[in-house]
Every structure is written in structure tokens, then in C-alpha cells.
Amino acid sequence: MADIVQQRLEDRIPALEQLERVGLFTSKEVKSMLKRSTALEYKLHRTVQSKDDFITYIQYEINVLELIKKRRARIGYHFKREEIEYPIIHRINHVFRRATTKWKEDVQLWLSQVAFNKKWGTKTQLSKVLSSMLAIHPDKPALWIMAAKCEMEDRNSSESARHLFLRALRFHPENKKVYQEYFRMELMHAEKLRKQQQELEQAKIDVGEYNFSPEILSGKLAEVVYRDAAQKIKGAEFILSLLQIAAIFDFTKELQDTILQELQSQYVDDCMMWDFMAKRELDAAGAPELQSAKGRASDTDRREERCCVVYEEALKSLNTGIMILIYYIKPYLHFFLFFDTLCGCSLFQRKERLLRVLQSAHDAKLLQESFYKNWLKVLLSSGDTVSATQIAITATQCFSQSVEMWSFSLQTLVQLESTEAGHLFQEALKHVNPKVVVVPQLTLSGTQHLTADLP
Missing domain, CATH: 1.25.40 (Serine Threonine Protein Phosphatase 5, Tetratricopeptide repeat)
Incomplete structure (x- = not known):
């Protein structure tokens, strides 16, 4: 054990000498660091090893990195990172690797190593850690999603993110969250390509030599994900979640229309579909020429009337009306009880609609x-x-x-x-x-x- 510890300490000496040579640390501080490191190294090589000792070691090394960063900023010295920081980062990852090998089931250890590599920009090491973590914990969908996001956002690799989502779906073929994030990732990828194309065109650079597929730019890959998800996971709530994600992006009108049509045709017995369609009428944008207060009030009345028509159609179509009644009544209660800025006509109409549906619900013995x-x-x-x-x-x-x-x-x-x-x-x-x-x-x-x- 002593030989191993001695070798570890000798490996530190070049970096410590550089710290003193460039003026980031004093000779006294370097000696203190070496003494502290010796104690920590011996703890890691005891017969009975403690997870806390590994965590303490890692935290100490991270604190050293943070201190070096602050002192570099203070004296304006930004050289020799390969000789100073890189060995420390490598050592921290080595200790993390030993810890996660011994305590494989501790997800927090894995996540700490991921967070460390993200912060210090070691992208290659980050990818390796994610791969090792998923090999041990393939049963956790959240880890697959996190890994794919790291590949997409930190390593700027849509291809790697896509590969991880596809692997995740082999383990979790009916997981809603995996499909939602995979769908979102493909739309983000398309958006990124569209921005790149736009920037090239603005710079008057010929985009012909770049592979900007019209299908990918329009979100066709996301549509493939949607269709696969819709086959495996049923329910209007899930389909609506995908529609809401698509609505975030300004190039998805065709995709939104496709989802909306299939939602209406396949989930006619689902009250959430009816509620969404009714609120969609209520939220519809008014004509731009409606500038006067009277015009806006009239438009609001028309939208509310269309909303009511959809709800009433739903009550006729559904076998059980309790949920749709709840959806129907709540908006009007909110408007009537909490808004006193409406004109007299609008207030009267809302009250009449509300009282009408309350009475209908009471007559049907559905009112809570x-x-x-x-x-x-x-x-x-x-x-x-x-x-x-x-x-x-x-x-x-x-x-x-x-x-x-x-x-x-x-x-x-x-x-x-x-x-x-x-x-x-x-x-x-x-x-x-x-x-x-x-x-x-x-x-x-x-x-x-x-x-x-x-x-």
C-alpha cells in the first residue's frame, strides 16, 4: 500500500512545482497541500474502504481546482493548464471511477461525476461516464434522458443524442417522458439546422455544399417519433403533450395540424380532447383590425360562444359527462367570480351561460x-x-x-x-x-x- 501511495504522491509533484513556479501558490501552501494529499491517499488504500473517504478526497481536489481558478483570475495568469489543471481533473475522474466501480448502485455518485465533467468541460470523459452509468443503470429512464441532453447540449452531438434515445426506447418502449424528450430533441435539432442555414444565407454563402435536408428542416424526424409514440402509447393527454411541445417551435404548423387531426379522429371519447378543442376556440387570436374596446369585447363573446358550442357537443357525445362538465364550468366560475372589468353585456352573458350549465349539471345529477x-x-x-x-x-x-x-x-x-x-x-x-x-x-x-x- 505504501508503494502505491508513494507513487501517487510523486505523480503530483510536477503540478505542485508549476503552481509554485508561476506564483499561484507559495512554497508553504504547496507543502501543506502535499501533507493533506498524503493523508487522503492513505485513507483510499486502507483494507476497509469508506465511501465518505472517496467523497472527501474528491471534494478536496475540486476545492483545489476552484482555488487555482480564482488565483488565475486574480493575477491574470492563464497558461500551463495542461500541466496544472489537467492532471488534477484526470486524478479526480480516476477516483470517481474507483468509487463508482465499488458502489455501482449509488446513482448520486454517477451524477456527481457527470456534473463535474460538465463543469470542467471534459467532453470526451463526459461521454465515457454517461456510457458507463447507463450500462449499470439501464432501468432508469431519467438517466437516459439526462445523458441524451448532455450529448445534445454539452457535446453538440444530435446524432449521439438520437442514438441514446433509440437505445432508451429498447429498454423503455412505452415510457412517455422518453418519447416526449426524444420528440423535443428532434425538433431542437431541426431548429438548429434552420438557424445555421439562415446564418449562411445572410452571409451570402452558398448552402449547396451543406447537407440541409428539407425533410429534416421541416421536422419530419420529429413526425416519425410522434407516429411511433402514438402507436405504442394511447390517450389524448399524451398526444396533447406532444402537440404542446410542437407548438413551441415556429416551423411546425404542418406537424401540429397532423397531430390535431389524428387527435380529433382517434380520441372522440376522451374528455381531454374535447376540453382542449374548446379552449382552443377560446384562445383563438382575434382579427388584427379589432382595435376598439367594443370590437374586442364582441370578438371575446364570439370566441366564448364557440367554446360553449364545443363543450355542449362534448356533453352529447360522451357517455359520462362529469369530467367535461368540470372543465366547462371552471373557466366561467373564474371569469365571473374574479373579473369585474367586463362590460355589462359580457358579464350578463357569462352569468347566463354559467347558470345554464350549472342547472344542466344539477339536473343530470353530475354536479359536485x-x-x-x-x-x-x-x-x-x-x-x-x-x-x-x-x-x-x-x-x-x-x-x-x-x-x-x-x-x-x-x-x-x-x-x-x-x-x-x-x-x-x-x-x-x-x-x-x-x-x-x-x-x-x-x-x-x-x-x-x-x-x-x-x-
Whole structure:
């Protein structure tokens, strides 16, 4: 062991001498570093090895690198990196390699080595580390994705990234995240080529000698990924995730249209598809000539009406309407309850649409408890006390075991000073414990109003 340690220390001497010679470290500091390194080396070569000793060694060497970097900047010396930093980086990777060989299952060790090589720009070593890591951990999709991104972003190699994604799909043929990132990578590759072509054309350089395939530039490779993914993974949610990725890039209109057409034809029974199509109508860009406030308001009304038409068509087409009703109601609750800047006409139309769909959902027995509370808020804000009283009572009949529903309805009737409050309180006593929730949540005057009607 002593011979090995001695050899390791001798290997350090040239770099340490350079540090002193160029003025980055003093003689005293070099001796201190050698002493510290000796202690660390002996720990790594003990019979019983500790992972913490390896981590401490690596961290010490990284700290030395950081200190060298700071001192170079301070004195303005930027030479002899091959003789100073490179041996340290090589040594750190060697210790990382020993650690990951002994503790193969420790993913954090692998990731630390990846992060180290990314930071210090050792691209060739980075690729080797990624390859070794994936050979040990092929069952982790996130590592494949990270490795492909490193190849794409750090090594600027789309081909290597593509190769890694294809290998990942052999291990994880139905993994959504792998397909999503592979799809994104192909679009990024096409975008990069398009920018390169544009820069060459602006510089008036003949692009004929460059291999700019029109198919690749238009995103055909991404379309191949999409079609493969769509065959293996079903569901509108996944297809929509690919559509949203494609929408990030400004050259994918044809690809988006293809995905959208297949989404509509293949997922007619999926409420997420209908929700997306409805919101798409709502988000459609208005005509540029609509500059006046009245014109914009009119356009908003038309878009909302088209959105409602899609939702109502969905309710007719789907066997179960509960989810689409939730999608349908929420936007209108948001607009009506939280926006007070609408013109009177728009506000009235939104309220009518909202009340109509709430009533339809109630009639179909599809309305959830939380929506009854919002229904009451809308009616109260509109001053419709008669309807509010009726819905407050109806809600307790639909959710007779809900303490919150009884409490909210009672508070509503007390607020309205309704003569039905006492009767509803008596009904509440039959279903829930008023001492727990109902009575404490009422005001003192409200409680007196209720008890006045009791026998």
C-alpha cells in the first residue's frame, strides 16, 4: 500500500512545482497541500474502504481546482493548464471511477461525476461516464434522458443524442417522458439546422455544399417519433403533450395540424380532447383590425360562444359527462367570480351561460359539492335571493352527509334572513353534529335567528 501511495504522491509533484513556479501558490501552501494529499491517499488504500473517504478526497481536489481558478483570475495568469489543471481533473475522474466501480448502485455518485465533467468541460470523459452509468443503470429512464441532453447540449452531438434515445426506447418502449424528450430533441435539432442555414444565407454563402435536408428542416424526424409514440402509447393527454411541445417551435404548423387531426379522429371519447378543442376556440387570436374596446369585447363573446358550442357537443357525445362538465364550468366560475372589468353585456352573458350549465349539471345529477357553493356565490352576487335560497336547500339534500354543505347553506340563509333558516337548521340536526361545525360557524345573531324558530 505504501508503494502505491508513494507513487501517487510523486505523480503530483510536477503540478505542485508549476503552481509554485508561476506564483499561484507559495512554497508553504504547496507543502501543506502535499501533507493533506498524503493523508487522503492513505485513507483510499486502507483494507476497509469508506465511501465518505472517496467523497472527501474528491471534494478536496475540486476545492483545489476552484482555488487555482480564482488565483488565475486574480493575477491574470492563464497558461500551463495542461500541466496544472489537467492532471488534477484526470486524478479526480480516476477516483470517481474507483468509487463508482465499488458502489455501482449509488446513482448520486454517477451524477456527481457527470456534473463535474460538465463543469470542467471534459467532453470526451463526459461521454465515457454517461456510457458507463447507463450500462449499470439501464432501468432508469431519467438517466437516459439526462445523458441524451448532455450529448445534445454539452457535446453538440444530435446524432449521439438520437442514438441514446433509440437505445432508451429498447429498454423503455412505452415510457412517455422518453418519447416526449426524444420528440423535443428532434425538433431542437431541426431548429438548429434552420438557424445555421439562415446564418449562411445572410452571409451570402452558398448552402449547396451543406447537407440541409428539407425533410429534416421541416421536422419530419420529429413526425416519425410522434407516429411511433402514438402507436405504442394511447390517450389524448399524451398526444396533447406532444402537440404542446410542437407548438413551441415556429416551423411546425404542418406537424401540429397532423397531430390535431389524428387527435380529433382517434380520441372522440376522451374528455381531454374535447376540453382542449374548446379552449382552443377560446384562445383563438382575434382579427388584427379589432382595435376598439367594443370590437374586442364582441370578438371575446364570439370566441366564448364557440367554446360553449364545443363543450355542449362534448356533453352529447360522451357517455359520462362529469369530467367535461368540470372543465366547462371552471373557466366561467373564474371569469365571473374574479373579473369585474367586463362590460355589462359580457358579464350578463357569462352569468347566463354559467347558470345554464350549472342547472344542466344539477339536473343530470353530475354536479359536485364545490360547484354548489360557487353556484350560490354567483346567485348572491347577482342579487337573486329566491334562487339562492332554493339552491341552498337543494344542495343539502344532494349532500346530506356533508357538514361543510350544511354549514354553508345555513350561513347563506341566515345572511338572506330567510324564514327557511330555522327549518333547515332542524334538518341539519338530523344529519350532522351542529356543535362541531355548523353552530360555531354562524354569527351570534344568526344563531339567535335559527333558535327562535325551534319548538
